Amino acid sequence: MFRRIKITLSLLLTLSLLLIYLPQSLPIAGAAAAGQASQIDAVLVVDVSNSMNTSDTDKIGNEAMKMFIDMLSTKGDKVGIVAYTDKVQREKALLEIQSPSDKEDLKKFIDGLDRGPYTDTAVGITEAMKVLQHGADPNHEPMIVLLADGNNDFAKNSGRTQSQSDKEMAQAVQEAKDAGIPIYTIGLNADGKLNKQALEDLANETGGKSFSTNTADDLPQILSEIFASHLKLKVVPIQSMTGNGKFQEVTINVPNASVLEANISIMSSKPVETVLVDPTGTEVAVPSDNVLLSKSKSYSLIKLLTPAEGDWKLKVKGASKDKIDINLVFNYDLELAIDPIPSKTYKTGDKIDIRASLTSNGQQLPNTELYTNMNAVLVVKDLDSSKTEEIKLTNTGDSFEGSYTIADKHEYELTVRAEEKSFYRETEPVTVSAKGTTSSSGSAGVTTPKPADVEKEDAKPFPVMLTIIWGLIIATLLGAAILIMKMIQKANKGFVGQLVIEIRDENTNEKTFPQYKKLGAFKGKFNLHQLLQLAPELKETEGFIFIPGSNDRIIIRSQNGGTLEKSGRAVDISKGLELKSGDRITVPLSQADKTIFLEYLV
Structure with a gap:
């Protein structure tokens, strides 16, 4: 751990120096990725x-989970599954979706x-939580969706108590x-025994949302709401209909060219x-x-990839009286960014000008059509009093603009929220303070040099030795930066292929069916326990430990020494030990x- 801290500090110092000496006009690499x-x-x-036999008799909860998976993007999202009773019944580690077969x-x-x-x-x-901690991508949006009735039922001979369960849940x-x-919760209440409060508390504490239903038929709609809420989208309801054995037509309006995907869910x-x-x-x-x-x-899902702007016609023929x-959910490649606010200490009565605009891939959108039906507000939260107010912003056609006047000697959190009927976006919050007395015209403690001081400084000889020393320091830091970057590249190196796993119980001599574990989701290294879905036993x-090798090979080693068998030896x-396909x-x-x-296949 100490070695990691030293490496991290070295990297931060190096990057700081490089940023100082690099021209300020160069773009920062992370800016493009942010959008x-x-x-x-x-x-x-x-x-x-x-x-759950009475809460969800037809296992429509399973159908809802499958629909949620179908709504995810064609590539890049990761999904894990935990099925539990009073223990983990079955588990699927996070799988990165790269093809339709992964969803299947x-x-x-x-x-x-x-x-x-x-x-x-x-x-x-x-x-x-363990699944996310061991496999989540730090650049992705993590979430948990719980389908349950909220009630616990412990085996009498287990010794487990509600108090122990509550303690583990709190942690x-x-x-x-x-x-x-x-954590988004879905309470199933077909038998009227739902513990609604427990599920609501779980969602509220973690910033999720809680839903409940008396019929499992509502689950696909709820999953759509959760999917949309998590990605700051909105479910656009299309007219309901009753089947008559003939085609009936509805209009699907794709509002602009920034739609990545349009998910049309048909529930029947x-x-x-x-x-x-x-x-x-x-x-x-x-x-x-x-x-x-x-x-x-219970559903059909049509996913339009980069659909053309305009009115699409969907004709649906259902069974009589069905x-x-x-519903319609769009997925956008859009973010909302607020222009930098001057980093200074404000005083009561100061006015802060606000401007925010839509971006894609870190660049402001030139397409003003997107703004046509959008409204935006500035959300101001007083961090001292916890009061919040909203100020309507003006839509200028290519941005949202307005201002806020400091009311008290408090700290404030400023966020812009913009929305239209199919999506909304929020900027990252910006904190400003009106508690200090620093002048807005300059930084506290900095004295502007007088002309005489400038002349004296100009008269000083050129610091040759100091320049040489700094040159050596920078060269050393650059060398360290190169070394660190190589270490980072090694840590992020990916895997190819898959491992086929079978487990034999030596007491019964029974062997499990082969499990095929794709390795593409792992970076740098992983351990066998992760591959075995973290089974406690x-x-x-x-x-x-597995690490990627060269030429599509992998290397297995043991941290604590140890042996395994290969070809009977x-x-x-x-x-x-290097493994090839x-x-x-x-x-x-x-x-x-x-x-x-284990068998390694490429």
């Missing part, structure tokens, strides 16, 4: 105890979930709050047929290259009476 569309790291947590893998996992006795919600939330919630991970109890017509009047095949179709027993609900596998892996190894476990079989 990219947000991506999600989501863990879906579902109560699979027997009590997740949905098949959901279809394979079974139910069991007893319930302990703290177990599910605690495990979800998990605090970790979620500290990490900025909202029976299958529907669809026809799609683009704004030019041309019929578009469903599915096709830029139109994806996902179907389940209720059909249609296999904790000793934490010591087996014991191999010492304390210094590392097709290599098989056997990892015997002493504490769990199990043997793990």
Whole structure:
């Protein structure tokens, strides 16, 4: 740890010096990345105890989770699944979606979930936090979605108490709050036994939202709301209809060219047929290259990729008297940025001018059409009194402008929020202070040199030795920066291929079905325990570390020494063993009476 701190401090010092000496007109690399569309790291947590047999008799909760997965972007989002009773029943580590087959893998996992006795919600939330802590991308938006009835039911012989469960839940919630991970809760109340307050408290404490329903048929709509809320989008309701056995037409308006994806969800109890017509009047095949179709027993989801602006026509034919609900969620590559506010201490009565504009990939949008139907407000939070007020901003056609006058000697947090019917965006909050007395015309403690002082300084000889010393320091720091960058590149090096895992119980001689674990989501290194979905009984596998090798190979080593078997021979892996495609190894476990079989495939 101390070595890491030293490296980090060295890097910060080096970058600080480089920023001082580099021309100020050069763009900072991170600025462009800041405007990219947000991506999600989501863990879906579902109560699979027997009590759900009455709360969700038809397992529509499973259908809702599958719909949520279908609504995610075609690439980049990551999803994990935790199914729990009073223990973790089944678990799927975060899987990065790179193709339609990845989504299918997740949905098949959901279809394979079974139910069991007893319930302990703290177990599910605690495990979800572990999944995010071990696999989330720091550049993604993390979230947890919990489907449950909010009630616990402990086995009498387990010794587990409500007090113990509450303590574990409180710790998990605090970790979620500290990490900025909202927990969205969906309470299922088909049998009237919902513990609504417990689920609402869980959501409110972490900045999520809580929903409840008396019928599982509402779940797809709720999942749409959660998806939209997390990415600062809005669900656009399209007219509901009752099927009559004929095609009925609705209009899908794509408002502008900044729409990355349009998700059209069609919820019905029976299958529907669809026809799609683009704004030019041309019929578009469903599915096709830029139109994806996902179907389940309770919904159809049509995803339009970079759709053309204008009015699309969707024709839907449903069974006679079947209720059909249609919702629309757009995904935008847009952010809202506030112009820099002067970094100074203000006083009562000072006016702060505010300007905010939409950006894409870090660049202000030249397209003024986006602003046409948008409204914006400046949200001012008094950090001393906790009072909040909103000030309407003027839409100038390519920005939102206004001002705020300091009312008291307090600290304030300023945020701009802009919205229209299909999405909203908020700027990062900016804090200003009116508590100090520093003059706005200059920095406190800095004296402007007098002309005589300037003449004396000009008369001083050129500091040759000082320049040489600084040159050596900068050269040393540059060398250290290069070394650190190489270390960072190594730490972020990715993996290829997959590992096939089978586990044999040495007491019963039974072997699990092969599990195929894709390695593309890992960077730098990972341990075998992560690959085994953090199963508690296999904790000793934490010591087996994988790192990427050259030529599409991987290296396994043991932190604490140890052996494994390859081709029937014991191999010492304390210094590392290189695996190429097709290599098989056997990892015997002493504490769990199990043997793990691994095959590396590229």
